[in-house]
Amino acid sequence: MSEAVDLGFDPDALRAKYREERDKRLREDGNDQYIEVTGQFSHYIEDPYLDEEIERAPLTDEVEIAIIGGGFGGLLAGARLREAGLENIRMIEKGGEFGGTWYWNRYPGAACDIESYVYLPLLEETGYVPPKKYIDGADILEYSKTIARKYDLYRDVLFQTEVQEVHWDEDASRWVIRTNRGDAFKARFLVMSNGPLNRPKLPGIPGIDDYKGHTFHTSRWDYGYTGGDASGGLSGLKGRKVGIIGTGATAVQCVPHLAEGADELYVFQRTPSSIDERNDRPTDMTWWESQKPGWHQERMDNFNTLVSGGVAEQDLVNDGWTEIIRNLLLLVQSEEDSGLSMEELMEKMEIADFQKMESIRARVDAIVNDPETAEHLKPYYRQFCKRPCFHDDYLPAFNRDNVTLVDTNGKGVERITEKGVVANGVEYELDCIVFGTGFEVGTDYQRRCGYEIHGRSGESLSEHWKDGARTFHGLHIHGFPNLFMMGHTQTGFTANYPHALNEQSRHIGYIITRTQAGNHNVVEASAEAEQQWVDTIVSLARMNEKFLADCTPGYYNNEGDPLARSLQDANYGAGPVAFFKVLEDWREEGLMRGLDLDAG
Numbered sequence: 329m330s331e332a333v334d335l336g337f338d339p340d341a342l343r344a345k346y347r348e349e350r351d352k353r354l355r356e357d358g359n360d361q362y363i364e365v366t367g368q369f370s371h372y373i374e375d376p377y378l379d380e381e382i383e384r385a386p387l388t389d390e391v392e393i394a395i396i397g398g399g400f401g402g403l404l405a406g407a408r409l410r411e412a413g414l415e416n417i418r419m420i421e422k423g424g425e426f427g428g429t430w431y432w433n434r435y436p437g438a439a440c441d442i443e444s445y446v447y448l449p450l451l452e453e454t455g456y457v458p459p460k461k462y463i464d465g466a467d468i469l470e471y472s473k474t475i476a477r478k479y480d481l482y483r484d485v486l487f488q489t490e491v492q493e494v495h496w497d498e499d500a501s502r503w504v505i506r507t508n509r510g511d512a513f514k515a516r517f518l519v520m521s522n523g524p525l526n527r528p529k530l531p532g533i534p535g536i537d538d539y540k541g542h543t544f545h546t547s548r549w550d551y552g553y554t555g556g557d558a559s560g561g562l563s564g565l566k567g568r569k570v571g572i573i574g575t576g577a578t579a580v581q582c583v584p585h586l587a588e589g590a591d592e593l594y595v596f597q598r599t600p601s602s603i604d605e606r607n608d609r610p611t612d613m614t615w616w617e618s619q620k621p622g623w624h625q626e627r628m629d630n631f632n633t634l635v636s637g638g639v640a641e642q643d644l645v646n647d648g649w650t651e652i653i654r655n656l657l658l659l660v661q662s663e664e665d666s667g668l669s670m671e672e673l674m675e676k677m678e679i680a681d682f683q684k685m686e687s688i689r690a691r692v693d694a695i696v697n698d699p700e701t702a703e704h705l706k707p708y709y710r711q712f713c714k715r716p717c718f719h720d721d722y723l724p725a726f727n728r729d730n731v732t733l734v735d736t737n738g739k740g741v742e743r744i745t746e747k748g749v750v751a752n753g754v755e756y757e758l759d760c761i762v763f764g765t766g767f768e769v770g771t772d773y774q775r776r777c778g779y780e781i782h783g784r785s786g787e788s789l790s791e792h793w794k795d796g797a798r799t800f801h802g803l804h805i806h807g808f809p810n811l812f813m814m815g816h817t818q819t820g821f822t823a824n825y826p827h828a829l830n831e832q833s834r835h836i837g838y839i840i841t842r843t844q845a846g847n848h849n850v851v852e853a854s855a856e857a858e859q860q861w862v863d864t865i866v867s868l869a870r871m872n873e874k875f876l877a878d879c880t881p882g883y884y885n886n887e888g889d890p891l892a893r894s895l896q897d898a899n900y901g902a903g904p905v906a907f908f909k910v911l912e913d914w915r916e917e918g919l920m921r922g923l924d925l926d927a928g
């Protein structure tokens with residue numbers, strides 16, 4: 329009881345409230361609640377940004393390196409391979425330009441709420457100065473093109489091209505890449521960077537294809553209908569009633585613009601996001617020009633350390649992301665805390681998390697005028713159960729007369745009819761429904777990347793992974809020679825995703841140049857190295873099991889069932905800092921340990 333008085337809240341009561349809110353949202357169907365965007369739903373993923381379709385003849389030639397994906401992963405791989413002196417690189421991208429997630433996600437308000445000075449890769453190499461602390465999506469898209477130009481990646485790029493199947497040709501020791509353009513070309517090395525959130529998902533609710541009004545997913549924004557552009561001005565929504573389903577990081581950014589454009593806006597909420605201050609500002613050029621060479625890596629490392637729960641002498645980024653960790657650390661670093669057991673430390677961390685979330689909930693009360701709406705907008709879960717959001721206009725949007733929050737008490741919308749959305753038993757007639765319902769994460773790799781991969785023995789990756797992911801360092805797969813997989817499975821995951829892609833790219837560059845320098849044709853993870861890595865991933869993943877199981881459902885915990893998929897699909901549980909060190913030490917050792925050269 330005294331604890332409750334001292335803290336200003338009762339931890340037991342909060343624990344019970346978090347459990348209650350989680351339990352409300354747990355569902356038997358987990359990931360199966362969502363519809364795969366194929367068949368009659370394919371129109372949701374058509375590219376609305378193409379000016380014209382590229383005509384070209386199918387390719388049957390051979391390249392040294394093929395890179396699938398033109399987002400930051402592919403761009404970084406291309407850049408680091410060029411730096412390593414590799415010329416014969418072909419990029420393959422389903423969109424009409426480089427940019428990846430920033431090509432597709434052009435919704436109004438799209439911006440990066442991680443500081444641009446750490447989020448954007450290759451800043452020292454390109455000399456680019458981000459205009460603001462939190463850069464707009466449109467500028468990131470432009471910057472992607474800058475990287476591609478700088479590293480001459482337009483030289484051999486296949487845009488508007490979707491890979492349909494890749495297989496290893498054992499006789500030729502080459503990958504064969506087949507696409508929707510009739511291509512069947514060969515590559516000695518294959519880098520796959522499909523993007524972790526590339527496959528939009530829709531809620532599997534009855535009647536979703538009955539709706540007769542206008543509808544689209546946020547990652548394929550229909551400006552032809554809404555008018556305006558990524559900076560807002562949605563004049564096409566005048567006179568219209570609009571509904572948006574979903575209140576994740578995407579919705580948080582576009583709701584203020586929908587609120588301004590539409591006559592009436594209905595925001596259908598299942599779980600509120602945690603919304604902290606963003607406080608954007610122009611880049612301070614005096615500060616920028618005072619940076620010494622090497623500053624960018626130092627800043628990225630510093631941010632990564634702090635948001636991964638590590639300790640650093642200073643906090644260079646000093647924003648809402650790192651504040652969470654600062655507060656947590658303050659609480660566990662006092663003198664009397666030295667010598668705490670792991671269990672006691674975890675309890676302190678939980679209290680610090682409660683404090684942080686209490687301040688997030690207090691912020692809602694301070695901003696939102698209507699007490700009932702404010703209550704519904706308060707998140708009751710630990711900060712990193714879902715991706716934290718940072719925005720200064722989202723909560724104020726609910727003070728507008730034309731905006732209604734339709735909270736569904738954790739149940740989600742019930743049904744879609746010809747005319748609109750049914751929630752809490754009420755039908756809301758709408759001219760337009762926007763799906764801000766996110767992307768597939770926990771489904772099969774093959775389903776998410778859209779093509780199957782067949783390795784040395786003809787075995788497919790889906791078969792190889794039927795009991796869970798199997799890799800060495802998250803990058804190599806036994807039986808799939810000369811293949812490099814970029815992503816978050818079995819690697820160090822960081823909130824600053826391009827940082828992880830950068831580290832992976834460097835590593836790939838090192839391995840390919842070492843393989844070539846030794847005149848080896850093939851490099852492949854050994855079965856033992858793969859098994860050892862899988863064992864490491866599983867043992868580290870157990871450390872995080874309870875935290876994830878206690879969380880409200882979402883894609884961070886496989887929709888509330890972190891154990892449903894094998895623990896093997898987890899990230900490297902000791903965190904990204906430790907993972908990058910594993911890769912660095914491995915390179916320094918110089919033995920290519922765990923990889924067979926010219927095997928088979």
Ligand code: NDP
Pocket residue numbers: 353439440441442525531532533573574575576577578579581596597598599715739740741764765766767881882883
């Ligand atoms: P999310 O998966 O985060 O959000 C999907 C939303 O749809 C959730 O609010 C979810 O509710 C809701 N939903 C799903 N089914 C239903 C239903 N049946 N009824 C009502 N609501 C439903 O997707 P986002 O596109 O918002 O974000 C995806 C990721 O993209 C982020 O997590 C982040 O990593 C990235 N991103 C990054 C940005 C940046 O600044 N760098 C900006 C925007 C996105 P529930 O929570 O209950 O599942």
